[in-house]
Amino acid sequence: MKGFWNLTSTISLTLSILFLFGYNYEDVSAVPTTHLCRPEQRDALLQFKNEFEVLNSSTESWMNNSDCCTWEGITCDAKSGEVIELDLSCSNLRGKFYSNSSLRNLHSLTTLNLSANDFSGQIIDPSSIVDLSYLTSLDLSFNSFPGQILSSIGNLSHLTYLNLELNQISEIPSSFGNLNQLTTLDVAVNRLNGSFPIALLNLTKLSYLGLYENQFTGTIPHNITSLSKLTTFDGTSHNNFSGKIPSFICDLGSVETLDLSNNNFNGSIPRCLGNLNYTLTDLNLGQNRLHGGLPGNIFANLRALDLGHNKLMGKLPMSLINFSSLEVLNVESNIINDTFPIWLSSLPELNILVLRSNAFHGPIHQTSFPKALDFSGNKFEGEIPSSIGLLKELLMLNLSNNAFTGHIPSSMGNLTALESLDVSQNQLSGEIPQELGSLSFLSYMNFSHNQLTGLVLSWIAAVIGVIPGIAFGWVIGYILFSYKPQWFMNPFARNKHRISSTTTH
Numbered sequence: 001m002k003g004f005w006n007l008t009s010t011i012s013l014t015l016s017i018l019f020l021f022g023y024n025y026e027d028v029s030a031v032p033t034t035h036l037c038r039p040e041q042r043d044a045l046l047q048f049k050n051e052f053e054v055l056n057s058s059t060e061s062w063m064n065n066s067d068c069c070t071w072e073g074i075t076c077d078a079k080s081g082e083v084i085e086l087d088l089s090c091s092n093l094r095g096k097f098y099s100n101s102s103l104r105n106l107h108s109l110t111t112l113n114l115s116a117n118d119f120s121g122q123i124i125d126p127s128s129i130v131d132l133s134y135l136t137s138l139d140l141s142f143n144s145f146p147g148q149i150l151s152s153i154g155n156l157s158h159l160t161y162l163n164l165e166l167n168q169i170s171e172i173p174s175s176f177g178n179l180n181q182l183t184t185l186d187v188a189v190n191r192l193n194g195s196f197p198i199a200l201l202n203l204t205k206l207s208y209l210g211l212y213e214n215q216f217t218g219t220i221p222h223n224i225t226s227l228s229k230l231t232t233f234d235g236t237s238h239n240n241f242s243g244k245i246p247s248f249i250c251d252l253g254s255v256e257t258l259d260l261s262n263n264n265f266n267g268s269i270p271r272c273l274g275n276l277n278y279t280l281t282d283l284n285l286g287q288n289r290l291h292g293g294l295p296g297n298i299f300a301n302l303r304a305l306d307l308g309h310n311k312l313m314g315k316l317p318m319s320l321i322n323f324s325s326l327e328v329l330n331v332e333s334n335i336i337n338d339t340f341p342i343w344l345s346s347l348p349e350l351n352i353l354v355l356r357s358n359a360f361h362g363p364i365h366q367t368s369f370p371k372a373l374d375f376s377g378n379k380f381e382g383e384i385p386s387s388i389g390l391l392k393e394l395l396m397l398n399l400s401n402n403a404f405t406g407h408i409p410s411s412m413g414n415l416t417a418l419e420s421l422d423v424s425q426n427q428l429s430g431e432i433p434q435e436l437g438s439l440s441f442l443s444y445m446n447f448s449h450n451q452l453t454g455l456v457l458s459w460i461a462a463v464i465g466v467i468p469g470i471a472f473g474w475v476i477g478y479i480l481f482s483y484k485p486q487w488f489m490n491p492f493a494r495n496k497h498r499i500s501s502t503t504t505h
Contacts, residue, residue: 036081037068044105045074045083051101055092055118075111082108089115089139096121104131111135115163116142134158141165141186154178165189165210177202186210188234196221196241207231212259213238225251237284238262245285250275257282261306268292269307274299286310286330294331298322308332308354316341323347330354332374340364340380356398372396376422379403384423389414400446401425408447410435418442425449 045068049059061071068083069076075085083106097119103112109132119140129135136158146168154175161184169190177199179185185206193215200209206227216239225248227233233255242264249258250272256279265288273283274297282304290310296317299305303325313335320326320341327349337359344350344367351371355378363382364375370393381403388397389411396419404426412421413435419442428450436442 036076036078037070037083038081041083041106042066042068044102045071045086047102051098052093052095055094058088058091077108080108082106084108084134085111085113087111087113088117089113091117094118094120101129103129107131108134111137113137113139114143115139119143119145121145129156132156136181137161139163140167143167145169147171149173149176151175157181160184160205162186172197172199174199176200179203180205182206183229184208187214189213192216194218196224201226203227205229207254208234210234211236211239215239216241219243220246220249222246222248224248227252228254230255231279232257234259236260236263240264242266244268245270245290247272249273252276254279256280259284260288261285262287264289266290269295269312271295271297273297277301281325293317294336301325303349304328306330307334310334312336314338316344318343320344321346324349326350328352331358333357335359337361342367345369367391370394374398375402376400377402381405383407384409384428386411388412391415393417396420398422399426404428406430408433408452412436413438415439416441420444422446423450428452 042064046062046064049062058072062068068074069081073087073091074083075087076082077084086106086109093114094117103109112129112132112135135156138156138159138161141163142165144167145164148171149164149169151173152175153173154177157178158181159179160181162179162182163184163186165186166189169187169192172187172192176197180202182203183205185200185203185208188210189212191214192211195218196216198221200206201221201223204226207229209227209230209232212234216236218241220236220241230252231254233252234257237259238261240263241260244267245260245265247270250270252258253276255276258276258280259282261284265285267290269285269290269292273280273295277298277300279301280299281301283299283302284304284306286306286308288310290307290312292312293314294307294312294317296319298319302323304327305323306328308330309332311334312331315338316331316336320329321343324347326347329344329350329352332354333356335358339362340360342365344353350369353367353369353372354374356374357377359379360375361379361381364380364385366385366387367373368391370391372395374396376398377400379402380399383406384399384404386409389409392414394415395417397415398420400422401424404423406428407430408423408428410433412418413433416439418439421442421444424446425448430452432447432452436445
């Protein structure tokens with residue numbers, strides 16, 4: 001029996017040693033080595049850094065004889081130690097690219113982000129990175145690259161993301177058509193001109209196309225419909241496209257955001273836009289020369305509709321009451337002749353309503369739009385309803401240049417989130433309510449050109465003419481008219497102070 005226990009103990013001890021040895025062996029082999037970076041890739045990165053003037057410490061961790069996989073902006077493959085991502089965005093690099101850039105030695109690079117620096121001279125020569133056959137994402141936006149993009153960029157055939165926004169690029173080469181894996185292309189805010197780049201029509205996997213703020217002219221080509229996967233088409237705003245909005249634009253069946261603003265489109269709004277009923281969420285046709293009536297289509301998912309600065313006339317269509325997801329409606333600077341659309345109050349999500357500079361008339365009634373109201377430049381009359389004080393989340397209220405009479409309601413003192421108030425150029429009388437003194441976020445006020453009497457409140461008189469108040473009013477206006485609902489959902493942190501610009505003449 002004793003021999004049996006000795007044998008058993010010996011076997012157990014042997015198995016334990018083998019188990020521990022095996023465990024330790026596996027454990028050691030599972031832990032990656034501390035220094036993964038390949039020396040030739042570290043040297044290539046240091047050489048690339050030294051080609052530019054570095055104005056801050058973003059590459060301070062880039063030291064010789066250290067592991068480049070631990071450097072800021074560098075991501076390595078955990079197994080091979082190859083550099084796969086290089087992110088030097090906002091690094092204050094200044095200088096010119098060279099055609100023999102050391103970047104070509106980073107053979108496994110998939111992501112290259114050099115955005116928001118101070119590069120100049122010829123835009124990066126794609127031939128200098130053409131060896132990067134795995135590159136899928138290239139971001140050179142917010143730099144100062146001038147001139148045309150070299151045709152060799154078409155060799156980067158695996159790119160899915162390309163961002164060249166905000167440079168000084170003047171021409172898109174035909175080889176762009178070879179980048180047929182692209183899902184995102186942004187060449188907005190450059191100096192591109194001429195007709196719509198035909199090469200882009202080969203990029204059938206695009207979901208985002210940004211061409212805005214260039215100098216394109218002519219019409220939109222019919223075969224734009226080949227880009228059937230587009231969800232965001234910000235391809236024409238702030239250009240010089242002309243003619244009627246083509247009906248084939250309605251065949252972009254996946255589009256969610258359609259921005260054709262700031263062009264020279266004329267004619268009526270295509271009825272076929274109703275074909276995009278279930279996909280379209282943001283539609284901006286503002287700043288054109290469109291005429292006729294407003295569209296009566298029902299867009300079940302539309303969140304933002306901007307038709308401002310056109311020549312649209314008639315009444316607001318009652319079909320708008322069915323836009324149950326609508327957050328922003330802007331019809332400013334048209335020829336709309338209608339009474340106050342009280343029925344819009346039934347829209348549960350409507351936050352921003354801009355009716356300014358039309359021919360709306362009659363009294364206004366209680367509303368439920370909680371973020372911003374601009375009814376200025378119309379023919380509204382009667383008293384400002386005291387129920388306006390119920391809009392506790394209101395940020396901006398502009399009732400100027402109408403025919404309102406009576407007193408400024410003291411209930412406005414309940415608008416505790418209010419930042420901008422303009423009731424100028426009306427026929428208001430009485431005194432400015434003392435209750436407005438409790439509005440600690442209020443930074444712009446204008447009571448001028450009314451028949452207000454009595455003493456100016458001391459807290460107003462102390463800050464008359466302060467420029468920051470006016471500037472803040474401009475900011476509010478810009479945010480409003482760029483119809484960004486997310487801003488109103490997440491307002492900027494606001495200092496609790498009163499900086500005001502106001503008169504009571």
